[in-house]
Amino acid sequence: MLVRTNAAICHSDGDQLHALAGGQLLSSEFKYRRGMEIFGEGEEADYAYQILSGAVRTYKLLSDGRRQINSFHLPGDMFGLENGASHRFTADAVVETSVRIMKRNSLVNVMASRMTGAGSLLRLVTRNLEHAEMHMLLLGRKTALERVAAFLLEMDDRLMHPGVLVLPMSRRDIADYLGVTLETVSRALSILKDEGLLHFDGPTQRRIVLRDRVKLGQLEA
Amino acid sequence: MLVRTNAAICHSDGDQLHALAGGQLLSSEFKYRRGMEIFGEGEEADYAYQILSGAVRTYKLLSDGRRQINSFHLPGDMFGLENGASHRFTADAVVETSVRIMKRNSLVNVMASRMTGAGSLLRLVTRNLEHAEMHMLLLGRKTALERVAAFLLEMDDRLMHPGVLVLPMSRRDIADYLGVTLETVSRALSILKDEGLLHFDGPTQRRIVLRDRVKLGQLEA
DNA sequence: CCCTTGGCTTGATCTCGATCAAGTCCAAAA
DNA sequence: TTTTGGACTTGATCGAGATCAAGCCAAGGG
Numbered sequence: 001m002l003v004r005t006n007a008a009i010c011h012s013d014g015d016q017l018h019a020l021a022g023g024q025l026l027s028s029e030f031k032y033r034r035g036m037e038i039f040g041e042g043e044e045a046d047y048a049y050q051i052l053s054g055a056v057r058t059y060k061l062l063s064d065g066r067r068q069i070n071s072f073h074l075p076g077d078m079f080g081l082e083n084g085a086s087h088r089f090t091a092d093a094v095v096e097t098s099v100r101i102m103k104r105n106s107l108v109n110v111m112a113s114r115m116t117g118a119g120s121l122l123r124l125v126t127r128n129l130e131h132a133e134m135h136m137l138l139l140g141r142k143t144a145l146e147r148v149a150a151f152l153l154e155m156d157d158r159l160m161h162p163g164v165l166v167l168p169m170s171r172r173d174i175a176d177y178l179g180v181t182l183e184t185v186s187r188a189l190s191i192l193k194d195e196g197l198l199h200f201d202g203p204t205q206r207r208i209v210l211r212d213r214v215k216l217g218q219l220e221a
Numbered sequence: 222m223l224v225r226t227n228a229a230i231c232h233s234d235g236d237q238l239h240a241l242a243g244g245q246l247l248s249s250e251f252k253y254r255r256g257m258e259i260f261g262e263g264e265e266a267d268y269a270y271q272i273l274s275g276a277v278r279t280y281k282l283l284s285d286g287r288r289q290i291n292s293f294h295l296p297g298d299m300f301g302l303e304n305g306a307s308h309r310f311t312a313d314a315v316v317e318t319s320v321r322i323m324k325r326n327s328l329v330n331v332m333a334s335r336m337t338g339a340g341s342l343l344r345l346v347t348r349n350l351e352h353a354e355m356h357m358l359l360l361g362r363k364t365a366l367e368r369v370a371a372f373l374l375e376m377d378d379r380l381m382h383p384g385v386l387v388l389p390m391s392r393r394d395i396a397d398y399l400g401v402t403l404e405t406v407s408r409a410l411s412i413l414k415d416e417g418l419l420h421f422d423g424p425t426q427r428r429i430v431l432r433d434r435v436k437l438g439q440l441e442a
Numbered sequence: 443c444c445c446t447t448g449g450c451t452t453g454a455t456c457t458c459g460a461t462c463a464a465g466t467c468c469a470a471a472a
Numbered sequence: 473t474t475t476t477g478g479a480c481t482t483g484a485t486c487g488a489g490a491t492c493a494a495g496c497c498a499a500g501g502g
Binding site: 181184203204 | 468
Binding site: 054055057059067068069070071072074078079081094095122124125126128129131132133135136139140141158159168169173176177178179 | 275276278280288289290291292293295299300302315316343345346347349350352353354356357360361362376379380389390394397398399400
């Protein structure tokens with residue numbers, strides 16, 4: 001967001017985001033030159049954005065530089081509204097672009113004050129969205145082993161790190177979730193077992209003990 | 222939703238969704254047996270769901286049977302809340318599952334009446350989510366040619382079917398969006414050109430004329 | 443004007459994961 | 473108890489797309 005100091009600033013109204021809160025919100029217009037970063041992954045998410053002209057790409061990066069673009073945003077589209085304090089992806093201008101920005105807090109506070117639970121409803125929805133974004137990265141850019149490792153860690157997280165991970169779903173389900181075949185899932189699990197990162201608990205193959213979450217996390221890349 | 226008539230029904234309160242509207246909403250509990258469909262893609266979306274116990278998978282199907290699971294939903298998770306009148310994916314129970322359901326209209330009406338624009342804010346967010354779901358399907362299950370065809374049609378749609386499609390982004394951008402390499406994008410475009418489905422307008426390769434949207438649409442799936 | 447540079451295309455080869463194909467292991471039914 | 477069938481694993485082979493590499497073309501700078 002180094003750009004912001006250079007960007008042209010003006011006020012206007014009558015558009016979608018501005019209208020949302022009945023005109024109570026300040027909104028400003030900024031311009032970004034082609035290729036400039038609008039915000040980076042992990043930065044504070046103080047603003048929501050709506051495109052007036054141009055195009056914006058939002059994406060995530062893996063540590064080795066592989067990139068997965070989530071969306072291209074075009075005039076009228078909103079992006080950058082976050083649940084948490086920080087952005088979950090990077091956004092930069094594909095071409096010369098002008099955007100309307102407004103304080104996220106204004107937006108959220110107006111909602112919170114006017115309707116109890118609106119924020120939490122929105123949170124439920126954006127949680128799905130957040131998950132979708134992680135998953136697009138996985139589907140677009142990760143190897144089979146990385147996908148399976150990520151899957152195990154996700155299930156482990158969501159089931160509150162039980163001693164034994166009891167998967168409710170079949171290998172086919174997992175495969176369809178991860179965008180691979182069931183044989184590939186099976187092979188990946190066998191590799192992880194052979195390398196001592198997990199072992200099966202009992203006769204059934206649905207009960208898994210994660211023996212090394214750190215190494216799994218490294219594999220997940 | 223044939224199941225619903227067989228499902229156990231009872232009323233309760235005190236949980237998340239119920240609390241959202243300050244207790245004004247009716248909510249009912251239903252149980253589904255393992256493998257049963259909760260709702261199908263394209264069905265009317267009259268209810269929102271929250272899982273009490275069990276697990277639910279939401280997925281889309283391609284016409285040839287390929288399946289892409291969007292998410293596994295676990296206790297506490299909400300799913301099935303839609304913008305439009307119909308569900309964008311199928312949901313069924315992975316194991317014996319009980320869910321709380323409530324009329325979507327109640328939820329939406331309460332929001333609309335209490336806060337102008339809340340519905341449209343939510344719509345902006347869920348539009349992103351909807352896009353993410355389409356994209357996960359593409360990333361997880363489509364071939365390179367299908368991805369590029371889908372990309373061209375998406376851009377054509379969003380730019381209101383101009384005579385000449387002027388892409389603002391590079392081949393690398395497109396590749397990262399589609400989860401392939403830039404060479405693969407280039408090859409796919411060449412194939413589509415050779416088959417007469419499109420041609421390039423002028424010396425630059427960013428200006429594309431779609432000559433047969435119908436055939437592109439067939440390729441896409 | 444020539445030279446560089448970045449974006450794109452095209453060709454040759456390689457490889458990861460898909461596909462095809464057995465074979466194993468329970469669990470439920472008989 | 474045996475039988476049956478579904479879920480899973482493992483092996484052999486194939487192929488779509490990645491990777492490596494060369495070359496084209498238009499824009500920009502000397």
